[in-house]
Amino acid sequence: MAQAEQTLPKVTYAAIPTDQLDALHSAYEEALGRVRGQLGGSYPMYIAGREVRSESGEFEVSAPSNRDLLLGRFQKGTPEHARQAIDAAAEAFRTWGRMPHAERLVLLRAAADNFRAQKLDLSALLSIEAGKTRMEALGEVEEAADLISTYCDYMEENNGYIRQMDSLMPGERNVSVLKPLGVWAVVAPFNFPVALATGMLAGALVAGNTVVFKPASATPYSGLLVYRMFAEAGLPDGVLNFITGGGGAIGDELATNPKVAGMVFTGSREVGSDVYKKFAEPYARPCITEMGGKNPAIVTAKADLDKAAEGVMRSAFGYTGQKCSACSRVYVERPVYDQFLQMLVERAKGVKVGEPTEKDTFMGPVINEKSVETYLTAADEARRDGEVFFGGNRLTEEHYANGTYVEPAIVGNLPVEHRLFREELFVPFVAVAPVDSLDEALRLANDSEYGLTAGVYSEDPSEVQQFFDNIEAGVTYANRRGGATTGAWPGAQSFCGWKGSGSTGKGGLGPYYVAQFLREQSQTVITEESKPDAERLEVEAAGE
Numbered sequence: 001m002a003q004a005e006q007t008l009p010k011v012t013y014a015a016i017p018t019d020q021l022d023a024l025h026s027a028y029e030e031a032l033g034r035v036r037g038q039l040g041g042s043y044p045m046y047i048a049g050r051e052v053r054s055e056s057g058e059f060e061v062s063a064p065s066n067r068d069l070l071l072g073r074f075q076k077g078t079p080e081h082a083r084q085a086i087d088a089a090a091e092a093f094r095t096w097g098r099m100p101h102a103e104r105l106v107l108l109r110a111a112a113d114n115f116r117a118q119k120l121d122l123s124a125l126l127s128i129e130a131g132k133t134r135m136e137a138l139g140e141v142e143e144a145a146d147l148i149s150t151y152c153d154y155m156e157e158n159n160g161y162i163r164q165m166d167s168l169m170p171g172e173r174n175v176s177v178l179k180p181l182g183v184w185a186v187v188a189p190f191n192f193p194v195a196l197a198t199g200m201l202a203g204a205l206v207a208g209n210t211v212v213f214k215p216a217s218a219t220p221y222s223g224l225l226v227y228r229m230f231a232e233a234g235l236p237d238g239v240l241n242f243i244t245g246g247g248g249a250i251g252d253e254l255a256t257n258p259k260v261a262g263m264v265f266t267g268s269r270e271v272g273s274d275v276y277k278k279f280a281e282p283y284a285r286p287c288i289t290e291m292g293g294k295n296p297a298i299v300t301a302k303a304d305l306d307k308a309a310e311g312v313m314r315s316a317f318g319y320t321g322q323k324c325s326a327c328s329r330v331y332v333e334r335p336v337y338d339q340f341l342q343m344l345v346e347r348a349k350g351v352k353v354g355e356p357t358e359k360d361t362f363m364g365p366v367i368n369e370k371s372v373e374t375y376l377t378a379a380d381e382a383r384r385d386g387e388v389f390f391g392g393n394r395l396t397e398e399h400y401a402n403g404t405y406v407e408p409a410i411v412g413n414l415p416v417e418h419r420l421f422r423e424e425l426f427v428p429f430v431a432v433a434p435v436d437s438l439d440e441a442l443r444l445a446n447d448s449e450y451g452l453t454a455g456v457y458s459e460d461p462s463e464v465q466q467f468f469d470n471i472e473a474g475v476t477y478a479n480r481r482g483g484a485t486t487g488a489w490p491g492a493q494s495f496c497g498w499k500g501s502g503s504t505g506k507g508g509l510g511p512y513y514v515a516q517f518l519r520e521q522s523q524t525v526i527t528e529e530s531k532p533d534a535e536r537l538e539v540e541a542a543g544e
Contacts, residue, residue, distance in 0.1 A: 008020065008023060008024050008027060008120075009021070009024060010142055011024075011135055011138040011139045011142055012139050012142060012143070012487070012489055013136070013139045013143075013318075013482070013483065013486065013487040013488075013489070016135055024138070025134070025359055027120050028120055028123060028124060028134050028138070030120070031120035031121045031123070031124040032124040032127070032357055034121060034124070035121055035124040035125050035128065036124075036128070039069070039070065039071050039072060039128075040070050040071070040072060041072050041073070042058060042072065042073045043072050043073065043074050043075070043220070043221070043224055044075060045075045045077055045081060045085075045242055045243045045244055046227060046231070046241060046242040047081065047084050047085045047088050047238075047241050047242075047243070048084075048088035048091075048092075048237050048238040048241065049231070049236075049237030049238065050237075052075070052081065052084075053075055054075040054076050054077055054078060054081065054245070056075075056076040056077075056078055056245075057076050058073040058074060058075055058076060059073065059074055059076055059217065059245075060072075060073050060074075061073075061074060061129065061217075061218070061219075061220060061221060063128050063129065063131075063403075064130075064131040064364070064365040064366065064367050064368060064403060064404050065128070065131055065355055065356055065357075065364060065365050065402075065403045065404075065405075066402045066403055067402050067403065067404075068402050069128070071128065071129055071221050072220075072221055074220040074221075074224075074244045074245075075243075075244050075245065076244075076245045076246070077214075077243040077244050077245030077250055078245070078249065078250070079249050079250065079252070079253040081243050081245070081250070082212065082214075082243060082250050082253040082254055082257070083253060083257065085212040085241035085243050086183055086212055086253075086254075086257050086259050086260060087259070088237075088238040088241055089183040089210035089211060089212055089238055089239070089241055090182065090183050090210070090259050091238055092210045092236060092237065092238030092239045093180070093182050093183060093209070093210045095236065096208060096209075096210055096236060096239045097179075097180045097182070097208045097209065097210070098208075099208065100160075101155055101156075101160040101206075101208065102156075102160075104205070104206065104208060105152045105155060105156065105206070107233050107234050107235055108148055108151075108152055108202065108205060108206055108230075108233070109148065109149065109152055110233035110234060111148055111229050111230045111232075111233035111235075112145045112146075112148035112149045112152075113145075113233075114229040114230075114232055114233055115141055115144050115145035115148070115194075115198070115229050116142075116145045118229070119138065119141040119142065119145070120138075122137075122141045122194060122222075122225055123137035123138045123140070123141050124137070124357070125221060125222060125225060126140060126141070126193070126194060126222055127356045127357045127364075128356075128357065129193070129218075129219050129221050129222055130190060130191070130193055130218075130219050130222065130367070131320065131356050131364040131365045131366070131367060131404075132319060132356055132364065133319075133356045133361050133362060133363070133364055134356070134357060134359065134361075136318065136319050137356075140192055140194050140195045141194055141195075143195040143199075143489065143490060144194045144195045144197075144198035144199070144226070145198075146489070146490040146491065147195065147198055147199040147202050147490045147508075147509065148198065148202045148206075149490075150490040150491045150509070151199075151202045151203055151206045151513065151514050152202075152206055153491075154206075154511055154513075154514050155206050155207075155514060158515075160178075161177070161178035161514075161515060161518055162175060162176070162177050162178075163175065163176040163177075165522070169526075171526060171527040172524065172525070172526055173524070173525045173526075173527075174522065174523070174524050175522075175523045175524075176520060176521075176522055176523075177520070177521045177522075177523055178207075178515060178518035178519065178520055178521075179208070179518060179519055179520075179521055180207050180208030180209045180517065180518060181209060181261035181262050181286065181517070181518070181519055182209060182210070182259075182261035182262075183209065183210055183211070183212065183259055183260050183261055183262075184204040184209045184210070184211050184212075184260070184261065184262040184263065184264060184517065185211075185212050185214070185254035185255070185260050185262075185263040185264070186200045186201055186204060186211050186212070186213045186214070186263075186264050187214050187247075187251065187254065187263070187264070187265045187266070187267070187275070188200065188213070188214070188215050188216055188223060188266060189216050189266045189267045190216035190218040190219045190367055191319065191322045191323060191324070191367075191426075192266075192323075193215055193216060193219035193222035193223055193226070194222050194225070194226055196266050196508075197213070197215060197222075197223060197226050198226055198229075199490075199508050199509070199513075200264045200266065200288075200508075201213060201226070201230065201240065203264070203508070203513050203514050203516070203517050204262070204264065204517050205230075205235075205239070205240070206514050206517075207514050207515075207517035207518050208518075209261070209262065209517055210238065210239050210240070210241075211239070211240050211241065212241045212243065212254060212260070213226075213227065213240060213241065213242050213243070214243050214244065214245075214247075214250055214251070214254065215242075215244065216247075217244070217245070217246060217247065218367055218368060220244045223242065223244070224242065224244075227240060227242040247271075251275070252278070255275055255278040255279050256278060256281070258282065260285075261285060261286070262285060262286040262287070262288075262517065263275065263279050263285070263286070263287045263288070264287075264288040264289075264517075265287070265288070265289045265290070266289075266290045266291075266324075267290075267291065267292075268291065268292055268424075269291040269292050269424070269449075269450075269500050269501075272289040272290075272291035272503075273289075273291070273500075275287065275289065276289055276503055286516065286517075286519075287503060288503060288504050288516055288517075289502060289503040289504075290324065290452075290495075290497050290501065290502050290508070291324075291497065291500060291501055291502060291503075292324045292424045292426070292450065292452065292497075292501060293324050293325060293326075293424065293450040293451070293452030293453055293473075293497065293501050294328055294329060294421075294422060294423065294424050294448050294449075294450045295315075295325055295326060295327050295328055295329075295450070295452055295453040295454060295455075295473070295485040296327070296328075296329045296330065296331060296441075296444070296445035296448075296454050296455075296485075297311070297312050297315070297327045297329075297330045297331075297454070297455040297456070297457070297484040297485060298330075298331050298332075298438065298441040298442070298445060298454075298455070298456045298457070298458075298467065299312075299330060299331070299332040299333065299336065299340055299456075299457045299458075300333050300336075300438055300441075300456070300457065300458040300460070300463055301333040301335045301336050302458045302459050302460040302463060303336065303340075303457035303458050303459065303479075304457065304459055304479070305336060305339060305340050305343055305457075306343065307457060307479060307481045308340060308457035308484070309340060309343035309344045309346075309347055310347065310481050311455065311457065311479075311480050311481050311482065311483055311484040312327050312330055312344055312430065312484045313344060313347040313348060313351070313408075314481075314482060314483045314484070314486070315327035315455070315483040315484040315485045315486040315487075316328065316408070316410075316428065316429075316430040316484075317348070317351055317362070317363050317408040317428045317430075318362075318363075318483065318486060319364075320363050320364055320365065320366050320406075320427070320428050321366075321408075321425070321426065321427045321428035321429060321430075322366065322367060322371075322426055322427070323486055324424075324452060324501075325452060325453040325475065325485050325486045325487075325488070325495075326426075326485065326486060327430060327453075327455065327483075327484045327485040327486070328424070328425065328429065328430055328431065329421050329430065329431045329432075329433070329445075330344075330430060330431070330432045330433070330484075331433055331434075331435045331440075331441035331444055331445060332432060332433070332434055332435065333434070333435055333436070333437070333438070333441070334434045334435070334436060337432075337434040340432075341389065341410075341412070341432055344410060344432070345389050345390045345410055348390045348391065348408045348410055349390065351363050351408050353395060353400075353405055353406075353407065353408070354399070354400075354405075355399065363408060363428060364405075365403045365404040365405045365406075366404050366405075366406060366427055366428075367404070368404060369404060371404065371426065371427055372394055372404050372406060374425055374426070374427055375394075375406045375409070375425070375427040375428075375429060376392075376394060376406075378409075378411075378420060378425055378427070378429055379391070379392030379393070379409055379411075379429075381418075381419070381420060382409075382411035382414065382420060382431075385414055385415070385418060386411060386412055386413040386414035386415075386418070386420075387411065387412055387413040387414075388409065388410075388411050389410045389411060389412060389432075390407070390408065390409065390410045391406075391407035391408050391409035391410060391428075391429075392407065392409045392411070393406070393407050394406050394407075395407060406427065406428065407428075408428045409427075409428060409429040409430070410430055410432060411429070411430070411431050411432070412431060412432040412433060414431060414433070416433050416444055418431075421433070421444075422448065422449075424450065438458075438463055438466060438467070442466075442467065442470045442471060445471060445472075445473075446470070446471065446472040448472075448499070449499060449500040450497075450499060450500050450501045451472045451473045451474060451497060451498030451499035451500070451501050452473060452474060452475060452497045452498070452501035452502070453473055453474070453475040453476070453477070453485040453486065453488075454467075454471045454473035454475075454476050454477075454485060455476070455477040455478070455480060455483075455484035455485045456471075456476075456477075456478050456479070457478075457479055457484070458478070458479070459479070464478045464479070472498055472499065473498055473501075474494070474495070474496030474497050474498045474501070474502065474505075474507055475488055475493060475494070475495055475496060475507070488509055489509065490509045491509070491510075492509075493509060493510075494506075494507035494508070494509050494510025494511070494512070494513075495507045495508045495509045495510070496508075496510070504516055
């Protein structure tokens with residue numbers, strides 16, 4: 001892969017720079033040509049640093065924007081491959097887990113540099129394989145690099161998570177040490193196959209664990225490049241192992257193999273809950289899950305409606321609604337309901353749906369036919385039980401014909417308890433309802449099994465504070481034009497799911513994430529010169 005120009009501007013989800021934008025687009029298009037010329041190969045798994053191919057054969061991956069475009073063929077990994085990878089990781093842990101954290105961080109920061117240096121080619125592949133627009137793809141690769149750097153910084157700031165504790169007597173030295181657990185299984189989703197995979201890998205590796213990494217079957221090419229960024233940084237063989245294939249058999253092996261000390265998963269609530277239960281046997285083991293959301297935005301009568309309509313549109317339809325943080329329901333106070341709805345529909349009409357690699361596309365395809373079916377079923381239900389204000393159709397004419405394209409959809413006039421207000425769809429589909437007060441909006445927003453992200457629009461500081469005081473969500477925003485419920489960034493906004501959206505109460509991107517990949521050991525040393533007398537020992541024994 002070619003090296004990126006260091007002078008190119010940095011793209012995040014909420015901030016797209018205007019300076020040097022032409023140079024960025026030009027560099028992206030050059031990278032797109034390079035990447036397209038590399039498609040169509042056969043790619044191995046990597047176990048203990050060695051290429052591994054499966055006797056079970058290969059599976060093909062095509063672009064969601066054009067199902068005739070073959071990206072490559074990947075290995076149908078088996079439970080035996082998973083066991084081999086686990087064994088390799090367990091062996092590598094003997095040295096990696098004991099390596100001083102400062103030495104590990106040198107290698108991991110080199111991996112972050114690899115992501116930054118090769119961000120253009122990585123972004124171009126993301127656009128092709130995951131259907132991401134170029135700015136979303138560029139932002140994702142930047143986030144991956146920043147995730148590694150941020151977690152390395154937290155490790156240093158906490159002195160490797162070694163803490164001097166109080167002493168009970170002269171000559172006593174007490175230390176709390178957080179230590180790595182061993183082998184971690186990392187199971188990544190399709191929607192952020194670079195950033196989310198990298199964040200989970202970085203959390204485990206920074207802490208000193210070794211990893212078996214399985215990407216989503218829809219985006220294994222992106223997963224392979226993530227593996228390469230770390231491998232090319234000089235990680236010892238076996239520290240990171242890469243396997244591909246169906247989630248069922250491989251996932252079961254990762255969840256049940258007793259040599260796996262911890263698991264981190266991002267995906268649906270249904271699958272995540274099943275993984276969490278399986279991983280509790282034969283005894284409770286750390287299992288970090290992020291399991292989606294049904295993320296609400298609240299618009300009060302005191303809102304800046306232009307800001308609110310823009311923020312909801314960007315959160316609902318950015319990356320085609322396939323973000324776990326996507327805004328999928330909006331509660332609007334009645335005095336401004338009609339005006340807000342009109343403004344939101346006007347913005348939806350202006351959304352360009354098309355080939356994700358094109359410069360002015362805002363919304364690309366959904367990931368596969370199953371997502372199209374989910375979208376069309378929801379649209380039919382909205383027509384039957386309420387009203388479709390905009391969208392609700394598949395796009396099939398001309399350049400849409402070979403892809404999985406749908407329109408942005410806005411629906412309403414539905415009962416607030418309708419499933420379209422309650423179930424995560426993971427498509428560009430937002431339901432809107434009027435409310436009589438902020439109190440009612442908060443009650444409806446919290447009446448959910450999920451609790452990932454939420455946003456409010458109000459120019460009244462007391463209403464904003466009421467929102468923060470009462471909303472049941474781990475990631476919250478007020479008056480954000482760039483995204484009502486989306487756009488978290490490493491070191492700026494922790495990404496933490498409450499209730500059915502997560503299992504630990506500590507979010508990725510933030511200061512408490514790496515510590516979840518460690519376990520505590522208390523170490524007490526008594527020097528020979530400072531033995532307490534017998535009477536004091538008796539008193540302490542009685543106290544214990």
